[in-house]
Amino acid sequence: MGEIEWKVSPRLDSQKRLGKLINQHYNGARELEETRAQPVAWVSTMSPSEILWAMDFCVQYPEAYAATCGARHVAHAHCEITEMHGYERHLCTYCRNSLGSTLGVLEGQDIFEPLARPDFLLVTNNTCILITKWFEHLSYYWKIPMVSIDCPVLLSGVDEREIIDHVKDQCLDLIKLLEGFTGKKFDYDRFKEVAGNAKRSGDNYREMINTSKNVPVPATFFDIMGHNFPNLVLRHKPETAEHYELMNAELKQRIADRIVSMPDIKYRLYWDGIPYWVAIRELSEKLQSLGMCLVISSYFELFAFDRNDPFDPLEGVAANTALSYFSRSVDYKAKFTEQMFKDFKLDAGIFAYTIGCKSGSIGMHYISDYVNKKLGAPMTIIEGDLVDETFYNVERNNMKLQALAEMLEAKNK
Amino acid sequence: MEKILDKFKEFCMQPYDRAVEWKDAEPNRKVIGCIPMYFPEEILHAAGVLPVTLYGSDEPITMGEHHLMNNACHQVRSTFDSLLKGKYDFLDGVAALHVCDQVRFFLEVWQLDHPFPFFHEMWRPYRLDNTNRPFLTSELKRLISHLESFTGTEITIEAIRNSIGIYNESRYMMRKLNDIRRERPGIISASDMVCTVTSSMLIPREEHNQLLRELLSRIDNVLTPEDQRFKMVIIGHLCDAPDEGLLNLIENEGLSLIDDDFITGGRYYAVDVNPDGDPIESFADYYMNMIPCTTYHYVDCWRGDSDKYSPYADYTIDMLKKGQAAGIVILRAMYCDPFDMEFVLLRERLKEENIPFLALFIEKGSGSMEAVRTRVQAFVETL
Incomplete structure (x- = not known):
């Protein structure tokens, strides 16, 4: 599977545009610290943010902030602050980063580019129930209101329609509460407009993911992982859909021009779990040295939001939340992963166990065994953490990756 | 008995x-x-x-x-x-x-x-x-x-009502036994109390009720010497039965455990299901009126206009006051996210109220009992 006839260009032009979008978002939010021209909401990933955007909120994501802090190697300092306040080390480090930076700001400590101070909190529990507790503590420290949306797992025997309606009823409660909070009537026309923008963004995001089916892949997992940010944080804006249009055009052009972003690709790999933001460089360098290219991950599914509907925005946002990948059973995820291996022509899988993420970790053994048994693809489970580098053991994980490469080599002999 | x-x-x-x-x-x-x-x-x-x-x-x-x-x-x-x-x-x-x-x-x-x-x-x-x-x-x-x-x-409404009656009787008797423990510390040890409740979940309930009835009919005749130990409530929201040896150690070191919030204790028998009316609605009421649980989200606490931030802590403090206890022993299970988060708020509330507490991490099958003993002894000395 040597790629010697392909040109190597690691850098995507779209990276610059992504950087600009991210900076604009955070700088704009920080300006609000001064002007308070718009209310600021902190929101969990799977929440129906479209409702807040339609109410002209500036929406910030503590999870995205944690990922940034992890990548910049500043999260551990935030996590340490929480330990001083009695939080246990094994708790989710996204949560600890968020609470630590909050406590740091409130105590006047020097905190890395903190999010704009929130006026309101919105959380949905289909990722895990810990996240509701996390937001309760944010509410406690910031002394601001929060709303929690209860979103059941898609259990066997439960009607999907019933779960969508369950979420929808809570969205209506949220709208009513926000009308009281802002003193403004909810604007359904604006809601439709937001949902329309989000739908175009979501459709283009899906297309971006699908370009990775190409052999060889025009951009690796590491190249496109940051591009989930716009569809999460900015999908309500028309320029986000445009960003993905340009991104997709660039990826297609790379395919046409026979450009890849990594040399000597021997194997196409799957990544399961949230990335170890603290170890991106170590992982990408090690994998590249072994000829292993990370192609795709179910992680991208968490940011798909592809059920938005401008004609029925309430139904769309409720369905996004109710039917998200987070809400799916282990059985569903195992079968979905198997299908990804087929669609993206994958050779092996890396499962990223995260000590602080119980919900993401407990089913990993089953999923990796399932796909291994079905397809014979070798798998490895590495250990680490999303943002706290003190949990990451480079040597141990490198040995596991080396062993995976050896298994693939032996299999292909 | x-x-x-x-x-x-x-x-x-x-x-x-x-x-x-x-x-x-x-x-x-x-x-x-x-x-x-x-x-x-x-x-x-x-x-x-x-x-x-x-x-x-x-x-x-x-x-x-x-x-x-x-x-x-x-x-x-x-x-x-x-x-x-x-x-x-x-x-x-x-x-x-x-x-x-x-x-x-x-x-x-x-x-x-x-x-x-x-x-x-x-x-x-x-x-x-x-x-x-x-x-x-x-x-x-x-x-x-x-x-x-x-x-x-078919599961008839009558059958459900009948079962609710049997389980309510069970809970009522356990509450009564716990009331006696609170009023007459030492009459039943914490580990015996846990076994009483745990066993109810392992055998036919009718049989357990019969044994409980007998126990309650005899308990008045049991003489208990005056308990010189410090009265304590023990909490921790554990999902399993706490270790018998651990409870005995705590009680042998000068603390008398008079109430708890275990699922093999107070959490299990605190609230009945309404035997009348539509059983489905009765169970819905039951879940909505249960004693505070660290996994729940209590909407009223988080709308920005309430001083309450830990119904669980409030419940615990009420338990302490009701039993006129001197403090609280908190058992913490490793890797229990909901409780570990709640613990931070609980600790705040206990400090606000100047309530002495001892928090112990426990993991069955590991950890040194002697280390626990030392911590309990040190805690007793502070009281």
Whole structure:
């Protein structure tokens, strides 16, 4: 599977545009610290943010902030602050980063580019129930209101329609509460407009993911992982859909021009779990040295939001939340992963166990065994953490990756 | 009284022997294992099924580790270990309410790896208010319908009411026993109290009620010397039965445990289900009116206009005041996210109220009891 006839260009032009979008978002939010021209909401990933955007909120994501802090190697300092306040080390480090930076700001400590101070909190529990507790503590420290949306797992025997309606009823409660909070009537026309923008963004995001089916892949997992940010944080804006249009055009052009972003690709790999933001460089360098290219991950599914509907925005946002990948059973995820291996022509899988993420970790053994048994693809489970580098053991994980490469080599002999 | 308490202890030491015996006594009898906590056992009982609660074991976990990640709590890993060792082979099914993230994901793996003829997961909304109540009632109806198709028998309203009556009587007697413990410290040890409640979840409830009735009829005749120890409440929201040796150690070092919030204690028997009216609505009321649970989201606390931030802490403090206790012992299970988060707020409240407390991390099968003893002794000295 040597790629010697392909040109190597690691850098995507779209990276610059992504950087600009991210900076604009955070700088704009920080300006609000001064002007308070718009209310600021902190929101969990799977929440129906479209409702807040339609109410002209500036929406910030503590999870995205944690990922940034992890990548910049500043999260551990935030996590340490929480330990001083009695939080246990094994708790989710996204949560600890968020609470630590909050406590740091409130105590006047020097905190890395903190999010704009929130006026309101919105959380949905289909990722895990810990996240509701996390937001309760944010509410406690910031002394601001929060709303929690209860979103059941898609259990066997439960009607999907019933779960969508369950979420929808809570969205209506949220709208009513926000009308009281802002003193403004909810604007359904604006809601439709937001949902329309989000739908175009979501459709283009899906297309971006699908370009990775190409052999060889025009951009690796590491190249496109940051591009989930716009569809999460900015999908309500028309320029986000445009960003993905340009991104997709660039990826297609790379395919046409026979450009890849990594040399000597021997194997196409799957990544399961949230990335170890603290170890991106170590992982990408090690994998590249072994000829292993990370192609795709179910992680991208968490940011798909592809059920938005401008004609029925309430139904769309409720369905996004109710039917998200987070809400799916282990059985569903195992079968979905198997299908990804087929669609993206994958050779092996890396499962990223995260000590602080119980919900993401407990089913990993089953999923990796399932796909291994079905397809014979070798798998490895590495250990680490999303943002706290003190949990990451480079040597141990490198040995596991080396062993995976050896298994693939032996299999292909 | 001692004989009855010994019997309860025996049931806890051989937790499933009586269930196997019951099942084998007549053809077509079914036993369903319930994962702690809060599963509506009354509905299983009304279907003619014997519900038994699965508490894992104290044995070293030798097989469960290979199927679950090591950030799962002991209760989850130990229960899975027991399953793999064949200890649950007598079960016809497993049922659980999604009480936390770990139960939610571990259950799915369980059923996928080792399917049972009957398997039921139930969602109890974490935010319980009138908007979410219809989903809860729908889940209760789904349980009834699933059980009916599994057993082939209709579960009538009368049968559910009858079962509610039997379980309410059980809870009433346990509350009464706990009231006596609070009023006459030392009359029953904390470990005996735990065995009394735990055993109720392992054997036919009618039998347990009979034993409890006998125990209560004799307890007035028991003489207890004046208890010189410091009165304490013990909490921790554990999903399994706390270690008997640990409770005895705490009590032997000068603390008298007079109340608790264990699922094998106060949390289990605090609230009854209304025996009248529509049973589905009664169960919905039950879940909405339960004593504070660290997994719940209490809407009223978080709308920005309330001073309350830990209903769990408030409940605990009320328990302490009611028993005129000198402090609180907190047992903490490793890797219990909801409690670890709540602990930060609980600690705030206890400090606000100047309430002495001792927090101990516990993990069955590991850790030094001597280290615990030293901490308990040091705590007693501060009182």
